[in-house]
Amino acid sequence: MLFFNKNISPKDFFPANSVDMHSHILPGIDDGAKTIDDSILLIEQLSSFGITNFRVTPHVLGGVWENSSEIIKEKEALLRKELDARGMQHINLHAAAEYLMDSLFSKRLADDDILPLKDNYILVEMSFLNPPINLDEILFEIQLKGYRPVLAHPERYLFYHQDFSKYEKLIQAGCLLQLNLFSIANHYGKDVGKVAHQLLKKNMYTFVGTDIHKERHLPIIKQLATKNNKKLLTPLFENNSNTFSF
Numbered sequence: 398m399l400f401f402n403k404n405i406s407p408k409d410f411f412p413a414n415s416v417d418m419h420s421h422i423l424p425g426i427d428d429g430a431k432t433i434d435d436s437i438l439l440i441e442q443l444s445s446f447g448i449t450n451f452r453v454t455p456h457v458l459g460g461v462w463e464n465s466s467e468i469i470k471e472k473e474a475l476l477r478k479e480l481d482a483r484g485m486q487h488i489n490l491h492a493a494a495e496y497l498m499d500s501l502f503s504k505r506l507a508d509d510d511i512l513p514l515k516d517n518y519i520l521v522e523m524s525f526l527n528p529p530i531n532l533d534e535i536l537f538e539i540q541l542k543g544y545r546p547v548l549a550h551p552e553r554y555l556f557y558h559q560d561f562s563k564y565e566k567l568i569q570a571g572c573l574l575q576l577n578l579f580s581i582a583n584h585y586g587k588d589v590g591k592v593a594h595q596l597l598k599k600n601m602y603t604f605v606g607t608d609i610h611k612e613r614h615l616p617i618i619k620q621l622a623t624k625n626n627k628k629l630l631t632p633l634f635e636n637n638s639n640t641f642s643f
């Protein structure tokens with residue numbers, strides 16, 4: 398078994414010029430990178446693994462991280478400038494957001510103040526405690542505005558673990574599901590890892606993102622970079638590239 402699940406270098410794990418479509422690497426804007434040096438360190442490391450395209454997704458969450466689209470764009474411009482100053486022109490950067498589906502999000506949506514991942518794809522999440530009571534209505538509103546909801550880390554919503562039909566319903570309601578890469582290394586617990594593998598087996602995910610916040614997440618990548626996992630994630634890496642390349 399071990400032979401078949403042998404670790405490989407992260408550079409061999411990720412396809413060349415991979416796209417990360419979920420990350421918290423903009424500086425000083427949420428619980429991710431604190432300083433621009435943190436941002437650069439994360440990008441340098443990830444790009445050494447072959448990830449050179451970043452659709453960065455700071456939290457937008459009412460009462461906690463009420464980042465305006467303007468602030469997110471300012472931080473993007475700041476980081477772009479720093480990357481260029483350091484000769485890192487090969488890094489592609491595009492600022493979007495990870496929207497918690499709360500009343501702040503509904504207001505931004507109504508005001509047409511949304512930063513998509515690309516085209517009409519937007520990244521959304523829900524509370525880890527419970528789904529929004531008006532979830533169906535929100536998903537309907539998103540699509541009425543012409544957007545395609547990409548639901549971040551469905552495997553982390555413990556309240557869905559006992560009823561897989563809930564995941565099917567999310568897909569039927571128009572959601573594309575995004576796996577957090579670290580879930581398959583049990584970073585969020587064994588139950589989350591188990592559900593991630595079940596959803597993978599059922600081909601229910603469309604995309605994969607790192608959702609990286611800090612330096613201490615980097616060793617997890619080395620840990621999960623195996624031949625088996627690479628095979629398992631190949632369709633998702635391909636979807637990432639086909640949909641979110643620059």
Ligand SMILES: [Fe+2]
Binds near residue numbers: 608
């Ligand atoms: Fe995230």
